Amino acid sequence: MKRPVIGPWITIILGTLYFLVPLIATFEFSLRMKRGVYSFEAYRVVFGDPNFQASFTYSAVIAIAAILVGVLIVVPTAYIVQLKLPRLRPLVEFITLLPLVIPAIVLVFGYLRMYNSSSWLPLTNSVRGTDFLLTCAYVTLALPYMYRAVDTGLRAIDIRTLTEAAQSLGSSWPRILFQVILPNVRVAVLSGAFLTFAIVIGEFTMASLLNRPAFGPYLQLIGANRAYEPAALAIIAFIITWACMGLIQLFGGGRQRAARR
Amino acid sequence: MSFLTLESLTKTFGNQTTIHGIDLAVERGEFVSFLGPSGCGKTTTLRMIAGFETPTSGTIKIDGKDVTDLRPNQRNIGMVFQAYALFPNMTIADNIAFGLKVARKSSAEIAARVKEMLELIKLPHIGDRYPYQLSGGQQQRVALARALAIKPKILLLDEPLSALDAKIRISLREEIRAVQRALGITTIYVTHDQEEALSMSDRICVMNDGRIEQLGTPFEIYNYPKTRFVASFVGTLNILNGQVLDSTSGRLSIDDQEIVTARELGGASAGDTLSLALRPEALSIGHANGGSNNLSGTIDEVHFLGSVVRIRVRFKDNVVSLDTFNRPHSAPPERGQPVTVNFTREDILVLDRPAI
Amino acid sequence: MAETAAELARTRPRPVPLTWLGVVPFMLFALMFLIVPATLLMIGAFQDPQGNFTLQNIANLNQPTIIKAYRTSIAISAASAFGGALIGFGIAYAVALGHVPRWIRPTMMTFSGVASNFAGVPLAFAFMATLGRTGLVTALLTSIFGINIYRYGFNLLSFGGLTLTYLYFQIPLMILIMTPAIDGLKREWREASAILGASTWQYWRMVAFPILWPSLLGAFLLLFANAFGAIATAYALTGSSLNIITILLFAQIRGDVLHDPNLGYALALGMILITGLSNGAYIWLRSRSERWMR
Numbered sequence: 001m002k003r004p005v006i007g008p009w010i011t012i013i014l015g016t017l018y019f020l021v022p023l024i025a026t027f028e029f030s031l032r033m034k035r036g037v038y039s040f041e042a043y044r045v046v047f048g049d050p051n052f053q054a055s056f057t058y059s060a061v062i063a064i065a066a067i068l069v070g071v072l073i074v075v076p077t078a079y080i081v082q083l084k085l086p087r088l089r090p091l092v093e094f095i096t097l098l099p100l101v102i103p104a105i106v107l108v109f110g111y112l113r114m115y116n117s118s119s120w121l122p123l124t125n126s127v128r129g130t131d132f133l134l135t136c137a138y139v140t141l142a143l144p145y146m147y148r149a150v151d152t153g154l155r156a157i158d159i160r161t162l163t164e165a166a167q168s169l170g171s172s173w174p175r176i177l178f179q180v181i182l183p184n185v186r187v188a189v190l191s192g193a194f195l196t197f198a199i200v201i202g203e204f205t206m207a208s209l210l211n212r213p214a215f216g217p218y219l220q221l222i223g224a225n226r227a228y229e230p231a232a233l234a235i236i237a238f239i240i241t242w243a244c245m246g247l248i249q250l251f252g253g254g255r256q257r258a259a260r261r
Numbered sequence: 262m263s264f265l266t267l268e269s270l271t272k273t274f275g276n277q278t279t280i281h282g283i284d285l286a287v288e289r290g291e292f293v294s295f296l297g298p299s300g301c302g303k304t305t306t307l308r309m310i311a312g313f314e315t316p317t318s319g320t321i322k323i324d325g326k327d328v329t330d331l332r333p334n335q336r337n338i339g340m341v342f343q344a345y346a347l348f349p350n351m352t353i354a355d356n357i358a359f360g361l362k363v364a365r366k367s368s369a370e371i372a373a374r375v376k377e378m379l380e381l382i383k384l385p386h387i388g389d390r391y392p393y394q395l396s397g398g399q400q401q402r403v404a405l406a407r408a409l410a411i412k413p414k415i416l417l418l419d420e421p422l423s424a425l426d427a428k429i430r431i432s433l434r435e436e437i438r439a440v441q442r443a444l445g446i447t448t449i450y451v452t453h454d455q456e457e458a459l460s461m462s463d464r465i466c467v468m469n470d471g472r473i474e475q476l477g478t479p480f481e482i483y484n485y486p487k488t489r490f491v492a493s494f495v496g497t498l499n500i501l502n503g504q505v506l507d508s509t510s511g512r513l514s515i516d517d518q519e520i521v522t523a524r525e526l527g528g529a530s531a532g533d534t535l536s537l538a539l540r541p542e543a544l545s546i547g548h549a550n551g552g553s554n555n556l557s558g559t560i561d562e563v564h565f566l567g568s569v570v571r572i573r574v575r576f577k578d579n580v581v582s583l584d585t586f587n588r589p590h591s592a593p594p595e596r597g598q599p600v601t602v603n604f605t606r607e608d609i610l611v612l613d614r615p616a617i
Numbered sequence: 618m619a620e621t622a623a624e625l626a627r628t629r630p631r632p633v634p635l636t637w638l639g640v641v642p643f644m645l646f647a648l649m650f651l652i653v654p655a656t657l658l659m660i661g662a663f664q665d666p667q668g669n670f671t672l673q674n675i676a677n678l679n680q681p682t683i684i685k686a687y688r689t690s691i692a693i694s695a696a697s698a699f700g701g702a703l704i705g706f707g708i709a710y711a712v713a714l715g716h717v718p719r720w721i722r723p724t725m726m727t728f729s730g731v732a733s734n735f736a737g738v739p740l741a742f743a744f745m746a747t748l749g750r751t752g753l754v755t756a757l758l759t760s761i762f763g764i765n766i767y768r769y770g771f772n773l774l775s776f777g778g779l780t781l782t783y784l785y786f787q788i789p790l791m792i793l794i795m796t797p798a799i800d801g802l803k804r805e806w807r808e809a810s811a812i813l814g815a816s817t818w819q820y821w822r823m824v825a826f827p828i829l830w831p832s833l834l835g836a837f838l839l840l841f842a843n844a845f846g847a848i849a850t851a852y853a854l855t856g857s858s859l860n861i862i863t864i865l866l867f868a869q870i871r872g873d874v875l876h877d878p879n880l881g882y883a884l885a886l887g888m889i890l891i892t893g894l895s896n897g898a899y900i901w902l903r904s905r906s907e908r909w910m911r
Contacts, residue, residue: 011708012721107650
């Protein structure tokens with residue numbers, strides 16, 4: 001049964017154009033800073049801007065902190081739910097899906113109400129406190145992705161046998177978790193981490209409403225005041241996203257091949 | 262005239278020819294199995310009959326009509342797939358009714374036919390259920406009912422039992438054959454399981470490497486295999502090398518011991534080496550069998566398998582395995598013991614006869 | 618037998634308290650950063666500034682600005698979800714069943730993974746550089762075809778422009794969701810329907826589409842919720858000139874533009890209800906299609 005292949009090709013080509021044209025246009029635009037010639041002037045300006053460096057570093061640090069906190073919370077929970085408390089699974093899965101249900105702006109609104117200066121835990125009173133709050137906010141944002149990645153990773157290995165083997169050798173629980181289980185789901189944790197990084201690095205709403213000097217609000221500020229730098233920043237942001245996804249593919253793909261073998 | 266005929270059917274994928282000119286004539290109401298290892302072309306041939314693959318050359322005729330270029334939905338064929346392939350979104354009744362709905366039959370007619378089909382497969386009360394609520398065996402019976410509901414001219418079954426477990430496989434085997442006999446429908450059955458093919462078919466078409474190795478009744482295929490492939494694929498077999506002593510009287514020598522075969526030696530002449538085959542069940546130890554051929558050797562190995570004891574006997578270069586029944590009151594023979602292996606003239610199969 | 622079991626139970630250290638301890642950090646975190654904050658907002662929606670129960674906040678939602686903001690948000694979300702679902706399904710179909718070279722598929726999936734996460738402020742920049750007044754495509758259309766799209770009423774900072782921009786992450790998201798679902802259509806179903814006499818159209822109408830329907834509708838709802846909660850792209854693109862619900866809420870949180878903090882809580886409650894409903898329906902539909910696909 002041969003069917004004409006022209007329709008699918010047209011669809012794919014149009015779709016690809018829709019994806020690529022904005023990127024090309026943005027890139028072209030980012031090169032136009034100097035009158036009459038293409039140059040990387042906009043990138044030079046952006047990279048030279050101390051606010052860029054500061055805000056990017058800030059967001060990267062918060063992102064890494066969020067990844068660490070996320071891993072510490074998610075891995076033991078996913079492990080225990082799978083091994084010991086399967087009846088908790090529906091509840092835990094429901095909770096991890098909540099951040100998809102409650103929009104980020106609503107969540108941060110809730111934080112502002114719950115942790116304001118006159119509350120029982122006035123996190124927003126201090127800079128460190130707000131940083132902590134933002135970190136936790138990002139952990140929440142990334143929770144659905146992190147949990148799903150780790151849960152899938154745990155399913156792929158036989159954690160029961162691994163655990164029993166470690167127990168029979170006399171390992172303690174923390175040792176089992178961090179020296180036996182974690183290395184075996186490293187790939188899953190890494191893909192969750194990169195996805196978290198991609199989501200969090202340019203996040204605007206929460207950082208802006210918590211008044212922290214993060215990369216997202218910086219982007220917005222530049223966008224409101226400059227012409228060519230935003231295009232350069234968009235390209236940079238795209239490359240960062242691409243790098244994160246590429247790394248996930250790289251690790252994930254390797255694992256899939258290994259699993260098939 | 263035959264009901265289904267394939268004439269020099271070939272199929273080429275890219276630059277690889279997978280079917281090398283198949284000729285086959287199937288009579289009305291006949292049950293023919295395509296038997297062979299995976300990759301032998303049996304499924305491809307079936308899919309060409311169904312219309313899922315277009316033959317590179319050759320013709321397919323059903324009931325005298327050339328259907329080679331018809332699309333699958335114009336051929337009026339029933340097909341049962343290995344993985345059931347029931348539509349998961351429909352009830353069992355809707356699944357069976359699908360072909361009739363597509364053919365725009367009246368709803369009264371559809372309802373009657375669905376009921377009839379459910380009774381035919383002995384599952385009259387499952388019309389309202391969904392496929393995922395049924396066992397594999399039940400799903401495959403429904404698939405059979407769905408294929409038959411449209412009153413197809415031909416029924417094709419593509420390894421329909423291989424996804425099921427052994428017990429259900431045997432009962433469903435009998436059920437499919439019974440339904441096929443009752444309806445008298447011309448059937449092509451693809452399988453790699455020789456026992457299935459032997460027990461169900463009117464005729465078996467043994468295929469290998471895109472060619473028909475042999476076409477014949479189960480009796481012929483098993484007892485008179487024409488090629489070494491058929492002999493070894495169907496049943497278990499001892500293969501021995503023998504030298505021709507005299508081709509007209511059928512005298513042969515195996516490890517310097519003389520035997521006589523009743524089979525045709527073809528054009529072989531004295532001194533030629535032939536491949537000979539003996540079924541384990543044709544051999545016996547001692548002279549109880551009353552056969553005229555005897556070979557002496559020593560017991561090499563004894564495997565006690567319960568009701569059966571499998572004994573391996575070595576003559577010199579040649580080795581044969583044979584089965585004896587376990588007898589509780591006499592101990593099985595021991596290794597190293599000298600024995601005589603007895604068989605009749607007819608039991609020797611001559612493989613790889615030189616072309617005449 | 619019973620004795621040995623009892624003995625075993627006595628001698629073996631009971632791991633239950635320890636395992637429960639393991640999920641405590643997660644539960645505590647969920648309470649502190651998900652459940653309690655959201656619940657506080659929902660409670661706040663039913664309180665007056667003094668903390669007494671009232672339905673006034675809900676009633677106060679009924680004012681033109683707020684109604685219009687909800688309407689615009691729902692319209693943009695529905696339009697971008699519908700467009701994304703339609704186009705995304707087309708591409709997923711082409712990739713999965715279109716007989717195209719094998720390398721297209723992983724390329725498209727990787728690209729979709731990137732593009733579905735390329736949202737927020739940078740996406741707004743990209744579309745400004747593309748379809749803004751001085752954007753490349755705008756300029757090319759003017760110089761090559763003599764069509765100034767802005768003269769024909771196009772405006773990136775509008776309903777249509779924002780929808781077009783949202784499609785950039787909606788379509789890839791749809792591709793990511795639907796390609797596995799289309800893969801789930803077994804070849805045998807198509808063949809079985811063909812051999813039973815059905816045309817390709819009948820196969821799609823009676824078999825493939827009903828099987829895909831829950832996934833399709835579910836994906837649409839997910840896309841809808843995805844767009845409904847989004848703000849960064851819209852804010853970076855339009856500032857506060859476009860009246861959608863997230864931007865209104867943003868302004869309210871920043872500076873109490875509604876002059877009533879509790880009204881803000883009601884606003885948030887409305888948003889949770891809408892995204893909650895569409896996500897709930899998504900999960901329900903998904904479990905339904907998974908049951909079939911087993």
